[in-house]
Amino acid sequence: MRVPVSWLTEHLDAGEIGPQELAEAFVRIGMEIEDVQPLGEVTGPVVIGRVAAIEELTGFKKPIRYCRVETGEDDLPADRSTDEDGSAAGDHGPDALKTRGIVCGATNFAEGDLVVVALPGSVLPGGFAIAQRKTYGRVSDGMICSARELGLGDDHNGILVLPPATASPGDDARALLGLDDTVLDVVPTPDRGYALSIRGLARELACALDVPFGDPASLDLPEPEGEAWPVRIEDPSGCSRFVLRRITGLDAGAPTPWWMRRRLMLAGIRSISLAVDVTNYVMLELGHPLHAFDTSSVKGDLVVRRAQPGEKLTTLDDVERALDPDDMVIADDSGVISLAGTMGGASTEITTESTDVLIEAAHWDPPSISRTARRHKLFSEAAKRFERFTDPQVCAVAVELAARLLRRYGDGSIQPGRTDVGHVEPNLPVTMPIDLPDRVAGVRYDRGATVRRLGQIGCKVTVGTSDEGIALVTAVPPSWRGDLLQPADLVEEVLRLEGYDCIPSTLPPAPAGAGLTDTQRRGRTVSRALAAAGYVEVLPFPFMSAETWDAFGLPEDDVRRRTVKVQNPLEADKDQMASSLLPGLLETLQRNVSRGFRDLALFHIGQVVLPGAAPVRMPDLGVEHRPGDEELAALEAAVPAQPVHVAVVLTGQRQRSGWWGSGEAAS
Incomplete structure (x- = not known):
């Protein structure tokens, strides 16, 4: 996630701290x-x-x-343009204004727009020096800049046009654009969905630097007066909470304020329209994706459910998608209007004429969203966050913040109703011995370090004593930390915040070895003998296709067709464990022959899977207790036989021809 330092430090009371210090603090935790x-x-x-x-x-x-561009310079003549021969080109601008003539190839701006002008003598990123020069029959007295030319982003589709009243001609653009900023590219681990937001990253920095943190989600929510729109959740397992807020009278053409456009640009998100930009901004700020519906396009009540067989949806990228019954969707009387947590539908898209908007925030089941994103190959910013877990308690805050921004910058009216349906179970408390982090790390931390660190990440912490007199700490994880489920999770938080560098890296002494087993000696003897005979050892792909044996011409009742199917194969067409080493070896042989190798002698020593005629079903054991003898026996009985085989394949000449005589064919 790309994060501007100026945005990140807005929520920290860290004083003067540089980007490199922030980066080092992130690495420490x-x-x-x-x-x-x-x-x-x-x-x-x-x-x-x-x-x-x-x-x-x-x-x-x-x-x-x-x-003709007004740059606020009083010492300019009314017209400085010239033709190729150096003569005056005539009046190309109002006589009352003192302007510069600039040649530009972009067409995305109009008269009256505010732009950024690099005057002669300036140097842009990359050492691009600006000077007065003659081009296309005119003298260009500077350059009108795009965002990429100023180093603000990769957008080079047109000139950077600022919203009206952002500044006045002649104002210093460097201060307005914040060109002294730095962008950090942070890569949180997949289990930390909360860190895909300014809110989460700023809290992490507050823990690392031991400085106060101002939560941007701390908003006073007004009491709702009825519903914003009727909503019904038919599948609570896929959606536990659904919140709506309605904004009417929105100025569809209102520009996005520059400070918001700048933050989105530096984060790598293109500005589209005020309503869309606000939802993206709130997603980056709070970590909770939002979706905006054009209210006039919504027909009847909204229903949150699974897709029905045969349903289709045209998403915002203009692709018609066949939905799977496992997909969570939002529907109205006309059918599906949004692929939940992934991408909205084109039928309710916000347009340049949308003045009545529904802002939606919901808490979706992470595995469901992950399956949907992979099934439809839609890895959107929203799906990336929902599949990693979002804060269910921030839904109402997110829509309220978006509504207030639209009211402020789009002259919209927030309707008094707020829809808030569903129920979210609170996180369960986790109890552990208070010295467990010390024992795991092998470090004696300062008194109170465990309680302080757990409190910093948002846990509600209480300290007690067990019946045996052991000091215990009980932590109720915050709503945004769905990953804190067991004592080991709490231990990890304490250790990383106290610093992994404080943990001694002392290797335990290795026990005396017992030498090679008989099986290992036998395998090495066979391998050395084959290598001495001219064979080369290879490692073929360990899985195979059921159609392989059809190509071999094996009868249907051949025991080699009896194998074990892989539930999550690396390759969809190779979803069976190998019952013989030959298919993999022959595939390796074929690949080498296709690359010009004609004389080959290959071998492989490996396990094969040979289930019995009546395989035993694998028991599904829990993890809440150690398995007993009967359960272990059932597990061992369900595991198929996996003997070690050796196989060789040859092609071409086993012994090449030469002055010593004719070669020996492999066959």
Whole structure:
């Protein structure tokens, strides 16, 4: 996740701290930092300009415009443009304005727009120096910049156009754009979904640096007055909470404020429209994805359910998708309108005419969303967060924050109703001996370190004593930490926050060896003998396809067809354990022959799987207790025989021909 340092430190009382110190703090607590990327250095005069006039130049292979740009300079003449021969080109702008003439190839801006202008003498990222130069028959007195040219992102589809009233012509663009910022590319581990947000990362830094943390989710929620829209959850196992807020009278054409566009840009998200940008901003800030529906396109009550056989949905990327009965969806009277937790439907998409909007936040079942994303190959930012677990208690806060932003910047009216259906079970308390982290790490931590660290991550902690007189700590995990389920999870939190570097890296003494077993000696003897005879050992793919034996021409009742099927195969067409080493060896032989090798002698020593004629069903044992003798015996009886076999294959000449005589064919 790309994170601007200025946004991250907004919620920390850390004083003056540099990007490198923040990166080192993340690494200390187990967060990987892929990159620390300062924005490209910009020097010289870079100012805000207002486009006063645009002249379309003709006769060129691509669109070229000659723009008169007001840059707030009083010492400029009214017109500085010249033709190729150096003579005045005439009046290309209002006489009352003192403007610069700039040639530009972009077409995404109009007269009156605010743009960023690099004046002659400035140097942009990458050492790109700006100077007055003659081009396309005019003298270009600077450059109108795109976001990529300023080092703010990768978007180079057009000029960076600022919202009206953001600044005045002549203002310093470097201060407005925050070009002294740095972006951290943080890669949280998959079990830490909360860390895919500014809220989660700032809390982690507060723990690492021992500084106060201001939670952006601390909002006062008004009491709802009825429902925003009727909603019914038919599958509570797939969706435990569903929250809606309605905003009416929204100015569909209202621009996204610059500070929000900048943060989205630095995070790698393209600005689309105010409503969409607000949902993306709240997702990055709080870690909870939102979805916006065009209320006028919603027909009847919303129903949260599994997809029905044969249903289809055209998603926002204009792809019609056949839904699976395992997919969680949101539907109305017209059918499915959203693939839940993954991507919305095109029928209720927010458009440039949407003035009535429903903002939705829900808590989805992570495994369901993960299966849906992989089934449809839709790895959206929303799915990435939902499959890692989101905070169910932040749903109402997320829609409220989005609604307030739309009211502030889009002149919308928040309707008094709020829909909040479903029920979320609180996290169960976890109890452990208070000195368990010390014993696991082999370190005696300071008194109170365990309680303090668990409190920092949001746990409600109580200390007590067992009947045996052992000091115990009981922690109720916060709503955003669905991964804290057992004492080992709490121990990990204490150890990483106290610092892995404090744990001594002392290797235990290795026990005396007993030498090789008879089986190991026998295997090595066979391997050495085959190698001495000219064979090369290979490691074929250990799984095979059921169709392989058809190619071998084996009868249906051949014992080699009896094998074990893999539930989650690496390759869909090879979903069976090998009952013989020959198919894998022959496949390796074929691959080498196709690459020009003609004389081959290969061997492999490995296990095969030979289930009996009446295989025993594998028992499903729990993990709450140690298995007994009967359970272990049942497990061993269900495991098929796995003897070690040796196989060889040859092709071409076993012994090559030469001055010593003719070769010997492998056959």
